[in-house]
Amino acid sequence: MTPPPGWYPDPHAPHRQRWWDGTAWTEHRSAPEAPAAPPPGGGAGRTKALVLTATGVVLVAAIVTGAVVLGGGDGDGTTTRTASTSTVEASSDAPEPTPEASTPEASTPEASADDPAVVEDQLNGVTFPLLDGWVRPRHVAQDDVVMTTDGTYDCPAGVGLCRHGMVFSRTVTANDEKSPETLAKADISEAADEAYDRDSLGRELYGGLKSHQVVRSGPVAVAGRAGYLVRWRVTTGKGPDGYVQSLVFPSSVGTESPVLVRYVFDAGEDGPPLADMDRLTKGIRPFGDADTGGGVGSSIGPTD
Structure with a gap:
């Protein structure tokens, strides 16, 4: 029932990938296409990986949800x-985001x-x-x-x-x-x-x-x-x-x-x-x- 170690969407920032060690979340974060292995060196205080920057400009409009x-x-x-x-x-x-751009859809359930x-x-x-x-x-x-x-x-x-x-x-x-x-x-x-x-x-x-x-x-x-x-x-x-x-x-x-x-x-x-x-x-x-x-x-x- 426990997912194996690997890169998964970060539960607090789905547009980024985060390393799951098979038991708990580590502090390693990376872009969606990061290699399927943790960064070299261990420890909870490592520097977070940079988020992949989208290759285009997407105009956005605010949306709010109700109840x-x-x-x-x-x-x-x-x-x-x-x-x-x-x-x-x-x-x-x-414009529709390109496949290589980091978008909310990339980490959609x-x-x-x-x-x-x-x-x-x-x-x-x-x-x-x-x-x-x-x-x-x-x-x-x-x-x-x-x-x-x-x-x-x-x-x-x-x-x-x-x-x-x-x-x-x-x-x-x-x-x-x-x-x-x-x-x-x-x-x-x-x-x-x-x-x-x-x-x-x-x-x-x-x-x-x-x-x-x-x-x-x-x-x-x-x-x-x-x-x-x-x-x-x-x-x-x-x-x-x-x-x-x-x-x-x-x-x-x-x-x-x-x-x-x-x-x-x-x-x-x-x-x-x-x-x-x-x-x-x-x-x-x-x-x-x-x-x-x-x-x-x-x-x-x-x-x-």
């Missing part, structure tokens, strides 16, 4: 915050050879179901994007392009904390901030995040392991409100570092069904074992 709201809030309180997430997409008149409706996240040892209305990311500059809703729309504030839904998957490596509950509760505020307040240029594409309400939290079985999720309903200044969810569970590969999956859904009839959050969570499987749904934590579920 999805269905029904009334059944949560346990409302808190005022501010927050927003932006992504970048090639403009319609920009791949379809399974056995099931094209499954997206593989080999580094975290899981697969995701590709539901109707969802596509693999194209020209998305944000890190760790697993899938997005199909198409874009003009952001409510009149600047940039937004998406109705995005799903992210990343490895938690910032600290020694391993508790899914602690990590999910700590991440949800940052997830909301990055989704609905200001983008990297300081623009409030949704008019800012005005408040949030916890509508769901609790333990949940993910890929046969005991995880934890926290879901917020957020209120924005302009356009649709939304839902943001942080889900954390132990990886089944390598050092079993926690895996963080973020969901950002726009509200309203144009956004993806809120039920897709549960369908995606239920459909996460250990890599190479698409039929596994039980195991540790298989009998637990989130509390409303």
Whole structure:
């Protein structure tokens, strides 16, 4: 179940390659076409390899993703915050990147050879179901994007392009904390901030995040392991409100570092069904074992 040593897309910078020693990530990073062997000399403090520079100029336009709201809030309180997430997409008149250029697509999650409706996240040892209305990311500059809703729309504030839904998957490596509950509760505020307040240029594409309400939290079985999720309903200044969810569970590969999956859904009839959050969570499987749904934590579920 553990990927062999080699170069893989960096979970925190998919446009770059990072050396996996068969057990854990090293500090070696390189371009996608780097040789299939680690750089000479060992140690965690080695100089990072330079990222391959694209051989053309691609015009880009800002894109921001939202969250999805269905029904009334059944949560346990409302808190005022501010927050927003932006992504970048090639403009319609920009040239198509050449195969040798470093592009977001070069590290896009791949379809399974056995099931094209499954997206593989080999580094975290899981697969995701590709539901109707969802596509693999194209020209998305944000890190760790697993899938997005199909198409874009003009952001409510009149600047940039937004998406109705995005799903992210990343490895938690910032600290020694391993508790899914602690990590999910700590991440949800940052997830909301990055989704609905200001983008990297300081623009409030949704008019800012005005408040949030916890509508769901609790333990949940993910890929046969005991995880934890926290879901917020957020209120924005302009356009649709939304839902943001942080889900954390132990990886089944390598050092079993926690895996963080973020969901950002726009509200309203144009956004993806809120039920897709549960369908995606239920459909996460250990890599190479698409039929596994039980195991540790298989009998637990989130509390409303």
